[in-house]
Amino acid sequence: MAEETKKSIDPATIQMLEKAARDGCRVVFDRAESTKACPIGAEGNCCSICAMGPCRVPVPKGREETPEQKKNRTGVCGATAETIAARNFARKIAAGAAAHGDHGRKVTDMFIAAAKGEAPGYEIKDEQKLLQLALELGVTIGDRSNNEIALDVGEILRAEFGKQEGELLMLKRAPLKRQELWRKLGIAPRGIDREIVETMHRTHMGVDQDYQDLLHIGSRCALADGWGGSMIATELQDVMFGTPTPTHSQINLGVMDKDAVNVIIHGHEPALAEMLAVVSQDPEMIEYAKSKGASGINLAGMCCTANEVLMRHGLPIAGNFLQQELAIVTGALEAMIVDVQCIMQGIVDVAQCYHTKIITTDARAKIQGATHIEFIEHDAIESAKSILRAAIDNFPNRSGEVLIPDVKADLIAGFSHETINYLLGGMYRASYRPLNDNIINGRIRGVAGVVGCNNARTTHDDAHLTMVKELIKNDVLVIQTGCSAMALAKAGLMVPEAAALYAGPGLAEVCETVGIPPVLHLGACIDNSRILMAATAMVKEGGLGDDISDLPAAGAAPEWMSEKAITIGQYFVASGVFTVFGVNFPTTGSKEVSDFLFKDMEDMYGGKWAFEPDPLEAARLMIEHIDKKRKALGIDKARERVLYDMAMRRELE
Amino acid sequence: MDYVIEEKPAPGRDKVEVLGATFEPGKPEGAERGRWRQKMASREEKLRYLENGERYWYGKDWFGSEKRKTPA
Numbered sequence: 001m002a003e004e005t006k007k008s009i010d011p012a013t014i015q016m017l018e019k020a021a022r023d024g025c026r027v028v029f030d031r032a033e034s035t036k037a038c039p040i041g042a043e044g045n046c047c048s049i050c051a052m053g054p055c056r057v058p059v060p061k062g063r064e065e066t067p068e069q070k071k072n073r074t075g076v077c078g079a080t081a082e083t084i085a086a087r088n089f090a091r092k093i094a095a096g097a098a099a100h101g102d103h104g105r106k107v108t109d110m111f112i113a114a115a116k117g118e119a120p121g122y123e124i125k126d127e128q129k130l131l132q133l134a135l136e137l138g139v140t141i142g143d144r145s146n147n148e149i150a151l152d153v154g155e156i157l158r159a160e161f162g163k164q165e166g167e168l169l170m171l172k173r174a175p176l177k178r179q180e181l182w183r184k185l186g187i188a189p190r191g192i193d194r195e196i197v198e199t200m201h202r203t204h205m206g207v208d209q210d211y212q213d214l215l216h217i218g219s220r221c222a223l224a225d226g227w228g229g230s231m232i233a234t235e236l237q238d239v240m241f242g243t244p245t246p247t248h249s250q251i252n253l254g255v256m257d258k259d260a261v262n263v264i265i266h267g268h269e270p271a272l273a274e275m276l277a278v279v280s281q282d283p284e285m286i287e288y289a290k291s292k293g294a295s296g297i298n299l300a301g302m303c304c305t306a307n308e309v310l311m312r313h314g315l316p317i318a319g320n321f322l323q324q325e326l327a328i329v330t331g332a333l334e335a336m337i338v339d340v341q342c343i344m345q346g347i348v349d350v351a352q353c354y355h356t357k358i359i360t361t362d363a364r365a366k367i368q369g370a371t372h373i374e375f376i377e378h379d380a381i382e383s384a385k386s387i388l389r390a391a392i393d394n395f396p397n398r399s400g401e402v403l404i405p406d407v408k409a410d411l412i413a414g415f416s417h418e419t420i421n422y423l424l425g426g427m428y429r430a431s432y433r434p435l436n437d438n439i440i441n442g443r444i445r446g447v448a449g450v451v452g453c454n455n456a457r458t459t460h461d462d463a464h465l466t467m468v469k470e471l472i473k474n475d476v477l478v479i480q481t482g483c484s485a486m487a488l489a490k491a492g493l494m495v496p497e498a499a500a501l502y503a504g505p506g507l508a509e510v511c512e513t514v515g516i517p518p519v520l521h522l523g524a525c526i527d528n529s530r531i532l533m534a535a536t537a538m539v540k541e542g543g544l545g546d547d548i549s550d551l552p553a554a555g556a557a558p559e560w561m562s563e564k565a566i567t568i569g570q571y572f573v574a575s576g577v578f579t580v581f582g583v584n585f586p587t588t589g590s591k592e593v594s595d596f597l598f599k600d601m602e603d604m605y606g607g608k609w610a611f612e613p614d615p616l617e618a619a620r621l622m623i624e625h626i627d628k629k630r631k632a633l634g635i636d637k638a639r640e641r642v643l644y645d646m647a648m649r650r651e652l653e
Numbered sequence: 654m655d656y657v658i659e660e661k662p663a664p665g666r667d668k669v670e671v672l673g674a675t676f677e678p679g680k681p682e683g684a685e686r687g688r689w690r691q692k693m694a695s696r697e698e699k700l701r702y703l704e705n706g707e708r709y710w711y712g713k714d715w716f717g718s719e720k721r722k723t724p725a
Contacts, residue, residue, distance in 0.1 A: 128690060128699040135703065135711055141696075173710060176719050246687030414687060421706060422689050430706030540709040540719060 096567025452557030549606025
């Protein structure tokens with residue numbers, strides 16, 4: 001038990017780790033113990049981009065390096081430690097941007113197919129969001145049908161991926177000053193794919209070998225994700241499946257039902273999950289489940305696919321990234337249906353200890369040993385049904401101990417930036433003014449975006465919870481996405497009642513007045529673009545400066561793991577946000593590169609990186625930054641309120 | 654939204670016509686509680702909301718802190 005508590009703070013996770021140990025089943029936490037992280041790679045000091053290497057150029061431990069030694073610490077080709085670290089970093093950005101971009105492209109293709117009537121089951125659910133896009137893309141609205149408008153919107157946005165010149169259309173959403181800065185610095189992205197390709201080219205052997213330049217083009221590539229691929233994915237998903245609005249649901253492994261056919265949908269894209277949510281309610285499918293001896297069908301989500309269907313359907317979440325194998329360990333999971341991203345290959349091995357069927361559904365993400373049933377969007381309903389039938393057919397194969405932890409928590413999700421605007425002002429006076437006013441008057445100290453993954457190298461969920469509790473205790477409103485949001489929801493901080501328990505007096509007062517939790521769930525990791533939009537709305541509302549970098553705001557990913565997290569971090573920084581990462585940082589092997597990211601970038605972008613593995617200390621850094629911005633805005637001190645009489649007014653003139 | 658005009662007594666006058674309640678009767682239950690976007694029925698209403706509510710991007714005559722600025 002003591003060992004397990006070092007691995008996670010979540011009681012459901014600890015219970016399942018104990019069961020896995022009893023069942024002789026090896027999970028990610030065990031693999032993290034037996035597979036030590038490579039210390040050279042972790043610091044970004046290993047170059048494997050050509051066959052003369054891999055070359056390792058670690059900083060000598062325990063002694064000062066002479067200038068001569070440093071000069072000789074290069075790869076075979078002569079690449080310095082700085083070039084190697086910057087190249088590795090830029091490649092991570094490109095990989096993350098590619099993942100989000102390909103997600104966005106697939107959504108766009110499906111959106112166009114739906115508009116053409118070629119994807120039965122999918123339709124335009126949110127006309128207002130469609131009109132919103134039409135307005136900004138210059139698509140004629142008039143009396144045209146939604147599908148006609150959608151076709152034009154889809155074609156324009158699909159062209160953004162392959163665009164070769166000019167700049168991404170959605171950059172125009174950013175504050176004017178920020179747009180100007182990007183143009184001045186030459187980092188306004190031209191096209192989504194172009195920036196990814198160019199980053200891969202420049203980081204090839206023997207191309208760009210100036211670390212500052214590499215990090216600069218990494219920013220352009222990251223912006224092509226945040227204000228490009230990710231933003232397009234979020235917007236078109238909203239049009240097709242609905243813009244999230246506040247929704248009540250439950251989270252943690254306790255949402256599984258021992259009597260029902262348990263199905264978990266895991267990954268990142270909502271297309272299949274949306275359809276499974278529909279067909280799992282189909283009386284024919286429920287009857288089929290009953291014919292196999294189950295009480296019904298219990299569909300739950302895992303990882304970011306879960307966030308997508310949670311926000312739009314209130315579908316419960318079984319857990320975050322590090323719990324994917326543990327859902328199988330319950331012995332009650334008939335099928336884990338996966339799409340793309342963050343799916344550990346280890347689930348196949350774990351499934352072999354139990355009866356769970358791992359079903360891959362996307363042509364881009366197959367796993368050896370899993371069952372592949374491809375999801376066909378053009379025949380979505382039948383396709384989803386055949387996948388669900390395979391899960392139901394597995395119910396009679398349950399054997400061994402079934403143990404579902406009696407642990408779950410309530411949460412309210414669905415705080416899109418549009419919903420925050422509505423909640424703060426209502427239908428006829430929707431506005432970010434109340435938020436800005438409460439930041440100016442000091443009830444709210446600032447805003448923090450805490451996002452990102454879980455990482456088996458650090459105690460599961462602990463850093464997320466510790467950091468966020470510290471922030472809200474200090475009156476910082478926290479907005480969240482991804483697995484980080486799930487960690488806080490599991491701990492009960494995503495209900496309005498949490499404000500009175502955990503938030504500082506000012507933040508609690510505002511939360512109570514508006515009726516919101518102190519920690520707001522904004523969606524999946526692709527939805528970090530919603531955070532950019534919320535920040536932009538705050539700027540445009542006025543009173544907090546002219547750019548995102550003026551806001552008393554900060555970002556963090558305390559348990560980051562994936563390359564996508566680095567991309568997100570870089571587009572936050574290049575958008576003007578101070579961003580702190582925990583666990584480890586992939587450039588610490590090069591002082592120059594780290595200094596450039598942690599110091600010099602602030603002079604260029606107004607935002608910069610920081611690395612701090614201690615979540616409390618990281619929260620303090622964020623609060624310090626927020627206070628610095630408050631001071632710069634002149635709102636760091638309460639001002640005496642003076643009621644002017646006429647004589648005093650005359651004196652003013 | 655269909656606006657309801659109500660007649661009310663007014664001091665010095667017999668009756669005056671005033672705009673009635675613009676909120677829906679009762680309280681939303683269950684999943685309906687959070688669904689604010691669905692309240693807008695017509696396309697005109699949605700476009701009007703965008704222009705006013707989402708004025709940061711879609712307003713024609715109001716541009717917050719950037720009103721004074723020369724466009725980038």
